Amino acid sequence: MYFSNAYFITGNAYAGKSTMVKLLAQKYDGVLCEENYHDRFFPHPDRNEFPNLNYTRDLKDWHDFIRRTPDEYLAWIDGVSRECETLELKILEELSKLNKPIFVDTNISLETLREISDHDHVLVMLADPQISVKRFFERPDKEKQFLYQLILEEPDPEKAMENYRQGLSLINSQERYDRFLNSGFNVIVRDESRSIEETLRLAEESFGLIDSEGKDMMERELIAYCGVDCGACEDYINGKCPSCRKTDWKEEDICLPVRCCREKGIDHCGMCSEFPCRDMEAFYNESDSHIEAYLRMCEMSGRFED
Numbered sequence: 001m002y003f004s005n006a007y008f009i010t011g012n013a014y015a016g017k018s019t020m021v022k023l024l025a026q027k028y029d030g031v032l033c034e035e036n037y038h039d040r041f042f043p044h045p046d047r048n049e050f051p052n053l054n055y056t057r058d059l060k061d062w063h064d065f066i067r068r069t070p071d072e073y074l075a076w077i078d079g080v081s082r083e084c085e086t087l088e089l090k091i092l093e094e095l096s097k098l099n100k101p102i103f104v105d106t107n108i109s110l111e112t113l114r115e116i117s118d119h120d121h122v123l124v125m126l127a128d129p130q131i132s133v134k135r136f137f138e139r140p141d142k143e144k145q146f147l148y149q150l151i152l153e154e155p156d157p158e159k160a161m162e163n164y165r166q167g168l169s170l171i172n173s174q175e176r177y178d179r180f181l182n183s184g185f186n187v188i189v190r191d192e193s194r195s196i197e198e199t200l201r202l203a204e205e206s207f208g209l210i211d212s213e214g215k216d217m218m219e220r221e222l223i224a225y226c227g228v229d230c231g232a233c234e235d236y237i238n239g240k241c242p243s244c245r246k247t248d249w250k251e252e253d254i255c256l257p258v259r260c261c262r263e264k265g266i267d268h269c270g271m272c273s274e275f276p277c278r279d280m281e282a283f284y285n286e287s288d289s290h291i292e293a294y295l296r297m298c299e300m301s302g303r304f305e306d
Helices: 017-027 063-067 070-095 110-116 129-135 142-152 157-171 174-181 196-207 256-264 278-284 288-301
Strands: 006-011 031-033 102-105 122-126 186-189
Touching (some): 006 110, 017 031, 017 122, 063 142, 063 157, 070 102, 070 110, 070 157, 122 174, 129 157, 129 174, 142 157, 278 288
Parallel strands (some): 006 102, 006 122, 122 186
């Protein structure tokens, strides 16, 4: 299982993950997979197979939710993440068939992400671990305010609040933060002085959607699916070819890399897990410009770097 057209954002709370996946999906006409998007596809998962996801569905008294010990809360959160990963992989297997990029606020573990995705298709976003502990109930969303009211209804609200914050501290520990930070994936750390637009640009650069100057690597520079530079091609310069990026191809005359990349929902051959494939070997050895295209795909794929 490998997802060449998916872009994953993971990390800890309050880092801006949900905001980024929404903006990226909107800008690049992609499929949006928000936090807990599995609920849309699997609203009623099997209780035996997914006991943690069904825990809140089966609760008779929500006060039991906030009365759990910090260790019980941590074990439940970790269990939910594992079960979400199982469902996410099933969903992504179907979504990957679409001819669109997929932007995912994911629960999938770092270990699994290394197996199913390109290195540059995973972004870690982090915030100070204490932000979630200190500011958890400051957000106006209904779920958090509901829990806050439950705590206030406890016989000893102060003790109940401390118990809940201890659970949050375990979930957002420095150890977990460091695991993300040192994962080897690209990292963006929350900076209050940085605008949302600036963070979006950092995310785009991390994913290779734009270059360091803010240019769209594929559309604005007219790099063909195979890696050929249309801007240096005589046919394109002389108006004989509009570039495969701008052509409304018909199925009977579509070229191999265009058809293959579109079927896989990827921007260029370098993003393919099989690159360089056997079907394209002759093409890349055809001429100097095609050799340059091959080297360009090697560079853009990032898989051949030392």
